[in-house]
Amino acid sequence: MQEQEFLIYVTPLRPTALRIGQQFFGSAEDAEDVAQETLLRLWAAREHIDSSRSLEALVATVARNVCVSMKRVKSGKETTQIPIHSAPSLIGRAGGESSSPQSLLEEREDAVWLEHRLKALPEYLSRILRMKQEEQLTNQQIADILGTDSRSVATLISKARHQLFNDLKRRNRNENK
Numbered sequence: 001m002q003e004q005e006f007l008i009y010v011t012p013l014r015p016t017a018l019r020i021g022q023q024f025f026g027s028a029e030d031a032e033d034v035a036q037e038t039l040l041r042l043w044a045a046r047e048h049i050d051s052s053r054s055l056e057a058l059v060a061t062v063a064r065n066v067c068v069s070m071k072r073v074k075s076g077k078e079t080t081q082i083p084i085h086s087a088p089s090l091i092g093r094a095g096g097e098s099s100s101p102q103s104l105l106e107e108r109e110d111a112v113w114l115e116h117r118l119k120a121l122p123e124y125l126s127r128i129l130r131m132k133q134e135e136q137l138t139n140q141q142i143a144d145i146l147g148t149d150s151r152s153v154a155t156l157i158s159k160a161r162h163q164l165f166n167d168l169k170r171r172n173r174n175e176n177k
Helices: 003-009 011-025 028-044 055-075 101-120 123-133 139-146 150-175
Strands: none
Touching: 003 011, 003 139, 011 028, 011 055, 011 139, 028 055, 028 123, 028 139, 101 123, 101 150, 123 139, 123 150, 139 150
């Protein structure tokens, strides 16, 4: 399923995910998280979605699974982790590229550190950041996918980057001691 198909067929089903989240948690805030996470998961799997099947049933199933996962995380029974296979694409090197063994080792250490920090972010922030950085989507495109407005997306991206920046500052302070 291409981006345009996703926007036409899946995004309008956001109220289904919201309703399921509201019924499960009884909270508008949690329902919003369920809807966003549902659309993020469906976006990540968009290439495997068959638009000829019942998309409303798919959205409902994913939303229920998201509710159960969120409940487990909230109860402390499960930690949220996502695989980040291309962490180096989220960081840039200042200056020119160097291929000395020392610089290659430092780049690898930086990539491992960043991957660890990305896994520590809430899953929805990590996924939105990936959509922005790796998939090169605009805030408006992400907002369309999530069925929200671009200001909310900008705020979430800023929040994720701010958290990573603070982690980086702490890391640098610890290395300089």
